[in-house]
């Protein structure tokens with residue numbers, strides 16, 4: 001079907017879709033479908049829909065997706081030269097402006113794709129989880145756009161950290177369901193959403209927010225997000241006349257990194273750098289069950305979380321430890337299985353910066369380029385600052401999201417720390433104490 005009865009581009013151009021093969025869901029030793037029996041019918045149905053509509057373009061699904069992400073989302077996003085950062089680092093720095101995508105982050109590429117897919121599958125209800133609220137917001141927008149009821153699970157702690165996004169979801173007509181288990185962040189929200197999906201598989205589609213979860217989610221989310229690198233690669237050739245030496249993107253679950261890297265993976269000369277949240281320390285406190293970071297690629301070990309084998313922050317008994325980051329969207333103990341595999345293969349280099357460096361990156365991009373980044377994105381600019389001499393002549397950094405959602409956190413965290421490049425914070429003191 002074609003939603004809203006519109007003729008898709010494929011129909012008008014007479015496309016002849018085939019049926020793709022979703023593969024076995026393995027990326028080397030990672031991935032798979034470690035789910036309860038009750039979820040297998042839903043996973044099977046989704047895999048079938050992914051093969052037919054996304055890989056096979058049945059009924060012109062991908063044409064409709066591309067049209068909507070262009071018209072509703074505002075694609076293509078620009079590849080912009082960062083003049084002042086280029087001067088500062090004496091190198092060419094280009095910004096892929098996903099912050100300019102509708103909703104203010106890359107998340108809409110995947111959310112719109114999956115909500116549209118749910119419609120093609122005949123589902124009547126959307127559920128999603130969210131950490132920073134960006135994926136929840138994107139899903140709420142896509143659900144409103146495509147006239148689907150939507151419920152978003154969100155950890156209580158994240159609800160407090162990301163109030164503007166909670167309100168945005170509600171304004172768009174979605175219900176926000178608080179999750180109070182554990183530490184009240186993304187891990188618990190994903191578990192709750194999986195439980196909902198298992199009990200309501202008949203009419204409900206779970207729009208997962210990153211390249212995580214059981215097959216086919218990691219591949220499908222990557223495919224929707226890979227529009228970023230498809231554009232960035234083409235724009236680099238057109239605008240700069242060559243491919244970049246380095247591509248940098250921040251990594252939480254990994255949808256931003258996989259989307260930004262995917263079309264460069266076969267370009268051996270392009271270094272791919274996934275910047276994780278180093279938090280306050282890279283150590284794991286086994287006694288407390290806490291890792292004051294979210295650097296699962298850099299420091300994690302192999303295990304199973306949310307339906308996939310991947311790299312995780314866990315203790316010696318295989319218990320998932322609580323992660324931490326100043327940015328909610330990176331605060332997750334796992335990472336997508338494909339990214340874990342590309343790291344093992346040596347194709348993607350995992351790096352990390354701590355909370356302080358990320359905050360400096362937040363202020364620097366704001367002051368020098370007039371772009372207030374999300375705190376997640378700010379990690380990539382912290383890394384750029386610390387390592388610009390190692391990056392070659394041309395670097396592309398993906399600005400995964402804008403920072404409006406983070407202003408409260410940025411005021412609080414900046415006031416509490418000694419951030420050398422922060423503006424004078426004295427006028428905020430009265431409000432904070």
Ligand SMILES: Cc1ncc(COP(=O)(O)O)c(C=O)c1O
Nearest residue numbers: 134210252253254255256329401
């Ligand atoms: C702006 C932004 N960048 C990056 C991320 C990290 O998620 P992922 O690694 O799946 O892209 C988030 C998550 O909410 C985000 O909001």
